[in-house]
Amino acid sequence: MAIEDQDWQAEQDRVNDVTAKINSKIRVLEQQVGESRGDVVGMRKDFWDEVSINFSEQDDVGETSTSLRQQSQVLSELELSHRRSSLTLDKLRRLSSSPYFGRIDFKEKDGGPTDRIYLGIGSFLDENEEDFLIYDWRAPVSSLYYDGAPGPASYRTPVGSIEGDMELKRQFVIRDANIKVLFDTGVTIGDELLQQVLSHTADNQMKNIVATIQKEQNSVIRNDRSRMLIVQGAAGSGKTSAALQRVAYLLYRYRESLRADQMVLFSPNSMFNSYVSTVLPELGEENMLQTTFQAYLEVRIGHEFDLEDIFSQMEYLLAWSEDDGHPVRVQGIRYKSSAEYFKAIRRYADLLLHEGMSFRAVRFQGREIVSRQQMLDQFYSYDPAVKLGNRIELLREWLLKEVNDFGRRERKEPWVEEQIQTLSTDDYHRAYTMMRRKQKNKSVSFDDFQLEAEMAARMVVNNWLKPLRKWVKRLRFIDLSGLYRRLFTDEQLFTRVNGDTLPAGWHEFGPQTVSRMQKGELAYEDATPYLYLKEHLQGFRSNTSIKHMIVDEVQDYSPFQLEFMKRLFPRARMTALGDLNQAIYSHNSVFDEEEPLLELYGKENTELIRLTRSYRSTYEIVDFTRQMIPGGEHIVPFNRRGDKPVVSLYNDREEMHQEIVRNIHHLQQQGYQYTAIICKTESECTEAYEALKDQITMRKMTKNTPIFEKGTIIIPAYLAKGVEFDAVILYDASRDRYNREAERKLFYTACTRAMHLLYLYAIEEPTPLIQDVNPESYVLQDYRD
């Protein structure tokens, strides 16, 4: 609805008034932040002056460490408060340029005047700190803006529902404190605004969407009832965006009890982490913890094996061949990804309480100190009611005692005497002083030659036994690898723990698993199961401080991994965002169908929200891509018009390359900053890069590329998931390249990365994956002879 000039002027006057107040607050805060920065810098510089350091006596050491602890606590509190004030200052600066984006006029049912509520990225009070000049978009009343239409409306507050009448819903675009766009609206927020926002070119950082959150997205953002929230959403439907605004919402809603470091986001790769990392700071919040599942595996078991990552597994599977063990491995992956295998490992751990443990003998210089059998006897002599991890703990204590006893006996051996002769005077003196300190209450005569020799022997043996003690302390005496391998060599054992059945292909993928582990490698599909077994034996390292985990691209996880994560963060709620149609690892996906995910926390604790409207791509691109997948007709394109996708056919690769080069130059001239040439695999990226690099300026992205930068890039499809580009060039979308049904989701994922333009380049014939697409939905350019 058009706004009268008078109204517009009145709104602009209010903007001027509010921004003036914001600016004066900024000036006050700038001074405070400057001072607190000075305090932090000063304290860092003088840190050691404030700590009383004295290591000469035991009591002094204690005092020193208390003083250190206190000093660092004061410093970290200062730093935290400085960081918070800086975030607030940044937020105020953003508010000063664009104080709000919406207004609702709401009259409560029980009378009183109509309230005018202006919504922005943060709240702002008047000088007396009484009236809200701007309401935070996350405040209870703000939900009216996202959910309601003018007319009778209500919103929920922690103390109940407030009923009333919404008299007006108005939207603004304000830049540099000037109103650029202003209109009144009905139910949907800003189709017009969305048109504007979405027609922008791509960026290397995700943007916040608070001004244009849609009703169904709002239900994801504000959901705070269920233990598990699953969001099944079409490509580009705003799953990641909604998840990030949800984190901001929860931080606001539970600000008394929830901190950003109690929330963790699992992303598909580290580049994606950098892509989403600015959204929360833009909203004035600290970032939650961000990681990848791969990074977690690396930390936990990367030092034990040459660990395969998910991307290498993908490369292997995409280089499909019928005859070199591929189908066998896929069978193995399917089984090892299942919740069934998770249960089998749990049963195996239970069984180990009674039989079947495997240890490595404790040896010193080739001599056996404790044999495997002795360890087994000791282990199985403990009360069976004691948990596996605790029993291992008992065994460790016992072994350390055995090693100490051995050391005591060893002191009289000739090799020790030989070593004493090689001690330097300093070593000798140190040994003597240390021993004296330990014996400070006993009367010791300085010239006690016998005692001196004993001390030296003790020191020599202790030094020599140090690595062995470390080995025991780190539980290296458990033959974890052997225990895991046994699952694939001992048929009887396996059948027992697997509910009296053998999975299909066990006889084939079993030897594959064993031979790989014997070479010191661990396949991606074995990594989580191995870790799970390890945790049973070494005690779970669960993290109880995490209250919320957000798993993006949940279709990339196996049921096994999800069970594991649930175990890892036992007190956390989960938000799982995914798309069945982008399950590119479909042989192991938890989300190949909805059921396993719904069962994870039990259906009664789970809510599923579907997002069907797709915002990223133009109407034409969505119309094209949705025809590639089953159920695609339910995806609703947002009505932003553009060019139809183009499918071009060439005689050979050389011709295709020439056309790609020509097109990229054209796109660059048109000002598109983000163009991706998407290939099927990394090896294809390398080939294409070599062929094109002299004619186009571009960068090759690999799994190790940490950030997503401007320009033309060449990237494998599985790495491009989650991100978006102005234009996408599907490199070699030929029949020869994408010809298996199993590649459909990968192909679909690649095509749906395009915001404005999509080109498919093929040699000879296009992929059969677009066979069912209506020819009216794209432009065919046939350059073949």
Ligand SMILES: Nc1ncnc2c1ncn2[C@@H]1O[C@H](COP(=O)(O)OP(=O)(O)OP(=O)(O)O)[C@@H](O)[C@H]1O
């Ligand atoms: N309500 C909205 N207002 C403005 N932009 C939006 C909105 N919802 C989504 N978008 C935009 O649509 C694009 C896709 O969003 P997002 O990446 O969150 O989708 P997704 O469902 O996670 O996609 P995919 O599964 O394909 O990776 C982004 O550019 C995002 O900013």
